[in-house]
Each structure stands twice: as structure tokens, then as C-alpha cells.
Amino acid sequence: MIYAHDLSYNKYQGIIDVRFKYHPLYVEAMKQVPTAHYDKRNDIWTFHAYYRKEFEQATKGFLVIWDGKEYEIQGMDEEKIPDYPLVPGYFVSYDENGRVVEWKGFKTAPYGRFQVRGFNALVTHQHLLLADDTGLGKTAMTIYALEALKKAGEISQGLVICKATLIYNWVDEIEKHSDLKAIPIIGIKTKREKIYQHLLSDNSWTVAVISYETYKADLEILKWIARKKSLDFCVLDEAHKTKNPHSQIGMAIHEIPFKYKYALTATPMPNNLLEIYNYAKWFGYNVGNYYQFRNRFALMGGYNNKEVIGYKNIDSIINLLKMIMLRRLKKDKLKELPDISFKVIKVEMGREQQKYYDAVKHEIIEVLRTTKVTNATALAKLTRLQQVTDYPPLIGADAPSAKLEALDELVESMIESKEKVIIFSKFRSIVEMLEQRYEKYNPAVIHGEIDAKERQNQVKKFQNDKSCWVFIGSSPACREGITLTAATNVIFYDLEWTPADVEQAYSRAYRIGQKNAVNVYFLITKNSIDEHVLEVINIKNHVSQSVMGTNENTIQTETIRELVYKVLMENFIKNLQDTPIHYRKVKIMEGSKRE
Numbered sequence: 001m002i003y004a005h006d007l008s009y010n011k012y013q014g015i016i017d018v019r020f021k022y023h024p025l026y027v028e029a030m031k032q033v034p035t036a037h038y039d040k041r042n043d044i045w046t047f048h049a050y051y052r053k054e055f056e057q058a059t060k061g062f063l064v065i066w067d068g069k070e071y072e073i074q075g076m077d078e079e080k081i082p083d084y085p086l087v088p089g090y091f092v093s094y095d096e097n098g099r100v101v102e103w104k105g106f107k108t109a110p111y112g113r114f115q116v117r118g119f120n121a122l123v124t125h126q127h128l129l130l131a132d133d134t135g136l137g138k139t140a141m142t143i144y145a146l147e148a149l150k151k152a153g154e155i156s157q158g159l160v161i162c163k164a165t166l167i168y169n170w171v172d173e174i175e176k177h178s179d180l181k182a183i184p185i186i187g188i189k190t191k192r193e194k195i196y197q198h199l200l201s202d203n204s205w206t207v208a209v210i211s212y213e214t215y216k217a218d219l220e221i222l223k224w225i226a227r228k229k230s231l232d233f234c235v236l237d238e239a240h241k242t243k244n245p246h247s248q249i250g251m252a253i254h255e256i257p258f259k260y261k262y263a264l265t266a267t268p269m270p271n272n273l274l275e276i277y278n279y280a281k282w283f284g285y286n287v288g289n290y291y292q293f294r295n296r297f298a299l300m301g302g303y304n305n306k307e308v309i310g311y312k313n314i315d316s317i318i319n320l321l322k323m324i325m326l327r328r329l330k331k332d333k334l335k336e337l338p339d340i341s342f343k344v345i346k347v348e349m350g351r352e353q354q355k356y357y358d359a360v361k362h363e364i365i366e367v368l369r370t371t372k373v374t375n376a377t378a379l380a381k382l383t384r385l386q387q388v389t390d391y392p393p394l395i396g397a398d399a400p401s402a403k404l405e406a407l408d409e410l411v412e413s414m415i416e417s418k419e420k421v422i423i424f425s426k427f428r429s430i431v432e433m434l435e436q437r438y439e440k441y442n443p444a445v446i447h448g449e450i451d452a453k454e455r456q457n458q459v460k461k462f463q464n465d466k467s468c469w470v471f472i473g474s475s476p477a478c479r480e481g482i483t484l485t486a487a488t489n490v491i492f493y494d495l496e497w498t499p500a501d502v503e504q505a506y507s508r509a510y511r512i513g514q515k516n517a518v519n520v521y522f523l524i525t526k527n528s529i530d531e532h533v534l535e536v537i538n539i540k541n542h543v544s545q546s547v548m549g550t551n552e553n554t555i556q557t558e559t560i561r562e563l564v565y566k567v568l569m570e571n572f573i574k575n576l577q578d579t580p581i582h583y584r585k586v587k588i589m590e591g592s593k594r595e
Contacts, residue, residue: 001310002026002064008049016052018045021309023299025062032058062299063273063311073269074318075131075325076121083113086120087148098336106144108177111137112336114328119144121326127261127283129239131268131327134417135341135488135519138264139170140177142235145262147178149233150206155260157199157206158233159222161253164211165406166237168346168526171209180206185214186348196221200228212241212249219252232259238413239263242282243275245290250278267416268325272308273317274298276325283324330488330516337517340510344522344534347406349389352399357388357528360395379497382529389525390430390494403493403523407434410491410521415441415469420462420487424475424505426496434472434493442467446482447474455482462486479504485514491521495530499537 001020008014020026030036033055036047047055056064085092090105100109100116110116115137122128122145130138149155160170160182167184174182183205185195192214199208215222225231236242236253242263244250261283269275274294280287287293294300294308297317301309311317330337349357364381384395392399407423414421425431428447435445444462446455462471463486471484475496490506510518524530 002059002062003068004055004064004066006049006052006067010049014049015046016049016055018047018055019043021301021307023301023309025299025312026310029058029062061312061314063314072329073131073321073325073327075129075321075327076323078114078117078326078328081117081120081326083116085116087123087152089151090148092116105148106177107147107179108140110140110144111338112333114333114336115141115144118326118328119148122262123148126259127324129263129265129268129279129283129325131265131325133328133330134266134414134419135330135337135517136328136333138266139173139237142262142264143174143177143180146207146233146235147180149260150180155206155232156230157203157208158231158235158258158260159215160207160209160235160237161212161215162209162237163241163409164213165345165347165402165409167209167211168348169344170207170237172344172346174207174209182207182209184208185210185218192218193221196225200225216248216252219255223256226256231256234258234261236261236263238409239265239279240267240275243269243278245278245281253278253282266413268327272298273311274308276317276321280320280324285320285324334515334517340506340518340520342520342522344524345406345410346524346526347402348526349402349528350400353388353392353397353402356392356395356397356399357385360384360388385529386494386533387427389528389530390425390427391433394427394429403525406523407491407493408437410523411438411441411470414489419489420469420471421489421491422471422473422484422487422509423491423493424473424478425493426475427494428474430493431472431474438470438472441469443470443472444468445472446477448477450477459483473505473508475501475505478508482508483511483513484508485511488514488516489519489521491523493523495522495533495537497533497536502537 003019005017005019006014007017018030030038030045030047033047034051036045036051036055038045083094085105087105091103092100092106092110093102094113095101098112100112103109110119118130118132118136118138118141122130122141130142132138146155146158162170167186171182171184174180181204183195183199185192185208187195196218199205210218210222222231234253234256242250242253263279263282268279274297277287277290277293288296297311297313298308299310299312301307364384368378368381387394388397389401390403391401411421411423423434425434428449431445431447435443442465444458444465446458450458458471459482461468462484471487475492479501487509490509492502492505495502506518506520510520522534524534
């Protein structure tokens with residue numbers, strides 16, 4: 001790239017300095033600029049600011065970064081997309097802030113004009129790279145579009161390919177935002193074979209949700225199914241996993257000729273503009289092979305001439321992006337976004353983790369069957385199950401954690417989007433483990449053993465240090481007295497028993513001084529105590545919900561009995577003593593909170 005820095009006071013006074021890695025085309029361009037001079041000692045070009053237009057003309061075909069600002073990738077012009085639904089039978093009306101107040105056709109209300117425009121872009125393009133920022137609702141917009149296309153007879157059945165940790169999230173989101181039937185393709189090979197037989201014989205489903213790993217492993221079976229019955233569409237979630245055209249998955253996506261192809265990612269080209277190649281090829285554009293594409297658009301240099309040092313024919317890349325990509329930034333949509341939204345990410349235990357979970361569960365059943373215990377000790381026993389869903393080594397078990405894998409993916413995607421993230425866990429041992437795991441992100445850390453002075457140092461570090469991307473906190477130690485508004489993402493690795501504690505924790509980011517919408521994520525292990533704790537604190541698994549009010553209440557013995565019964569499925573509840581535990585109940589309803 002060419003990096004230009006304007007040091008002028010005005011058009012007639014001062015200079016502009018220019019830096020780049022050597023390439024003869026760059027040098028030739030600089031020689032066309034009047035007064036241009038090369039300072040060999042400092043490896044820098046300078047010219048008089050008066051000739052800025054001449055410089056821009058000479059470098060017109062190259063990518064130029066001015067004054068250290070990040071290059072903002074542009075796609076199609078959103079303002080040219082209508083903000084009313086283009087599909088017959090669909091309707092919306094807006095309030096003064098552009099938020100939807102009435103709607104028809106959609107099962108749930110789009111957030112605002114930008115989501116309706118995203119919906120329109122999807123239904124009017126057979127191929128689209130939807131590259132909105134994290135938190136703008138790419139999943140919901142895509143589901144709206146799939147249902148509209150199904151109603152119009154444009155599609156019948158197809159695939160959503162996503163990370164393994166997000167399969168159940170997609171199934172839940174499809175159920176929430178549409179009346180489409182979704183089937184997860186999961187499990188060992190013999191189980192998946194039965195699912196494929198069902199897909200062939202059953203026409204009631206619309207979306208089959210599959211992981212990238214399973215898609216690669218079962219590609220031949222999927223190709224066979226596509227020949228037997230038409231697979232009309234494919235959605236690539238976290239599509240940047242397919243950007244490498246030479247990787248297995250980067251090649252595999254081209255094997256099935258889907259009619260509608262949608263790629264969703266918040267980081268369309270995080271490293272270089274050539275990463276657009278595999279999307280364009282998948283969409284059917286005549287872009288040649290990768291090396292032809294690279295030779296057309298990249299300037300090569302560095303060691304053995306293998307490093308991309310810049311880009312040429314930049315106008316052609318921009319025109320391509322305007323045809324295939326829609327990208328909106330969160331900072332531009334704040335009026336239309338809810339102040340805070342909640343999202344449940346469901347994961348499934350692997351075989352080894354499930355084995356340990358079942359063993360601990362059986363052990364607790366035996367103890368509670370023969371021992372008279374209080375509510376507090378019952379909850380302590382249940383906490384042991386939470387430790388297994390969190391991280392099996394906490395109980396000495398050698399098994400991978402499905403939840404930890406999902407957390408890694410979430411954190412990575414948020415930081416790739418240049419967004420800071422807060423992670424809460426009730427267990428100090430988890431906090432310490434995550435501190436080591438995310439050392440490369442220079443984390444700030446607070447737990448119960450951190451003194452008051454160091455707590456404030458850690459808060460300042462997270463708020464002010466641009467190299468500190470992650471805050472990791474023990475939720476009991478972080479309920480009060482700290483402000484973490486540098487983050488817009490809050491992840492609960494596990495949950496405490498009371499909604500008031502959960503609210504106090506995420507309010508570290510959602511408070512006065514927060515200038516952006518806050519996204520709160522709950523990592524929940526399927527078919528485990530996590531789901532029941534979520535139910536107890538009355539947080540439903542929807543993309544966005546609304547805290548409608550608070551009141552003082554208590555967890556009565558009946559609630560504890562219900563929780564223990566649901567988790568352990570035994571009839572030993574009568575042993576629990578009638579000791580209520582006080583908590584502050586927060587009623588959470590469907591929607592999104594805005595004050």
C-alpha cells in the first residue's frame with residue numbers, strides 16, 4: 001500500500017510525505033508528481049501540498065491510505081435500496097428514529113430500516129456477501145429472506161453451513177424468526193446417515209444446518225442428495241472460513257451448484273483485498289483462477305517477490321464489491337439499534353465430556369437420595385455439574401470443553417472486528433485459566449483476591465489501553481464499583497443463580513458513558529444444568545430480549561425443588577428443607593431494552 005500523510009497547513013503551505021515498499025510502478029507514479037523528492041536516508045518521498053491533485057491522479061489505480069486511517073471497505077450503496085419490503089405481503093412502518101413499530105409478513109419485527117434494506121438486498125440478489133458489523137442481525141435478515149423466498153416459490157430446501165458451536169443457535173434462530181423447519185446435521189457417522197435418509201424422504205423441512213467440518217466429511221453424500229432432490233440455497237455463516245481458495249473447505253463450497261448463495265461475515269477481508277476472490281468465484285463471476293486474479297489486482301514484492309505490498313486496478317475491485325457486497329457499520333446504525341440485546345449460544349458436549357457429566361450427575365443423585373440436605377447444599381451439588389459443563393479439568397477430568405471452544409470462536413471474531421469483550425465466570429479457576437489462554441490479547445483481570453488499588457488499575461488498563469482487548473472477571477467480584485464501557489460485548493461463560501447478579505454484571509458495560517449498543521451473550525450447554533439455570537433466572541433463548549422491570553422476590557423451596565428435579569430427574573426432592581434464598585427477580589421479555 002501507499003501511505004500518505006498530509007503535513008500541510010493549507011493548500012499552499014507544507015508538504016505531504018509518502019511511504020511504500022519499493023515497487024517500480026510506485027516509483028514511476030511518484031516521478032509524475034511535481035516537486036516530488038526521494039529521501040534515501042529515511043526511505044520517504046515528499047512533495048509540495050499544492051500538487052495533491054496531481055499525486056491523486058498519478059496514483060489513481062493504487063490503494064492509498066491517508067493519514068493512517070484504516071481503509072473502509074465499501075460495497076453497494078445502501079441508500080439506493082428501498083426501506084420498504086419489496087416482497088408482496090410484507091409491510092413495515094417506522095417511528096421517528098427509524099425503528100419498526102408495525103410489521104406484516106415478518107414473524108418478528110426487523111430492528112429498523114437497515115434490516116429491511118438488508119432483507120431487500122438478499123431477496124433481490126441470488127448471490128450476496130452480507131458483511132455487516134457484528135451485532136447488526138445478519139442471521140435474522142437471512143432467515144427473513146429465506147422464508148420470503150420460500151413463500152414466493154423461489155426455493156424449497158437448502159443448507160446453512162456454520163461453525164459446529166453455532167448449529168443449535170441457527171436452529172433456534174430459525175424457529176424464532178420464521179415458520180421454517182430446520183434440521184441439525186450432528187452426531188457420529190451412523191447417526192448422520194439416518195438424518196440424511198430422513199432429509200431424502202421428508203419434504204417438510206427447509207433448512208439443514210451443518211458444520212463446516214461435517215460438510216467436508218460428508219460432501220459426497222450431500223452431492224448425492226443434491227442430485228436426488230434440489231438443494232436451492234446455501235448460506236455460509238462466518239464465511240471467512242472459506243476465503244482461502246486452496247483450503248479443503250474453500251474448494252468444497254464449489255462442489256454443489258446452489259441457486260441462491262449467501263455469505264455472511266463481519267470481517268470480509270481482514271488481511272487483504274484478494275480475499276474477495278473465493279466469494280466472487282463461488283457467486284459465479286468470471287474471475288479466472290486465483291493467480292490470474294492476483295496478477296490483475298496485486299503488486300508483489302518483498303522476499304522472493306511473494307509478498308502482497310499493494311493493490312492496482314483498485315477501481316475494478318471497488319466495482320466488484322459494489323455488485324456482490326452489502327456492508328453496514330454499527331457506529332452508523334446506533335439510532336436504529338436497541339441499547340442492549342441478549343443472545344443465547346448453545347453448544348453440545350462431546351462424548352467424553354458427556355460421560356463425565358453423567359457420572360457426576362449419578363454421583364449427586366446417590367448422595368441426595370440418602371442424605372437430608374438444605375437448599376444451599378443442594379445448589380452446591382448442582383454447581384459441581386456447572387463445573388463439568390464449563391471445563392471438565394476443574395473436577396480432574398481429561399475431556400475437552402465444548403463451551404471453551406465456542407468462547408474461543410466468539411472472542412476471535414469480536415477482536416477481528418476491532419471490538420473489546422468482557423468475559424464473566426462465577427469460578428475463579430476459570431478466570432485464571434482464561435487469563436493464561438488469552439494472554440496474547442493482554443487481558444485485564446479481576447477476581448476476589450485483587451485488592452482495591454489493583455482493581456482500579458485493571459479497569460484503567462481495559463478502558464484506556466488499546467492493546468488490551470479482553471476483560472476477564474469473576475462475576476461475584478465485578479458486580480459493583482467498576483465501569484467497563486470500552487466494551488460492547490459481554491459474554492457469560494456460566495451463570496449465577498439470581499438474575500439480579502447477572503444484571504449487575506452486564507451493567508458494567510451497559511451504563512452511563514456507553515456510546516454504543518451492548519450485546520450480551522450466554523454460553524449454554526444443551527441438555528445440561530445450564531439450560532435449567534437459564535430458565536430459573538427467566539432469560540429466554542432469543543436473539544434479543546428486554547428487561548421490563550425489577551422487583552424484590554425470593555427463590556422459594558419449590559423453585560429449588562423444581563430445579564433439582566429437572567436436572568437430576570429423581571424423587572428425592574422431599575429431603576430438601578424449607579429454607580428460601582432471597583434474590584431480586586428481573587423479568588425478561590421478548591424484545592430489546594431501550595431507555
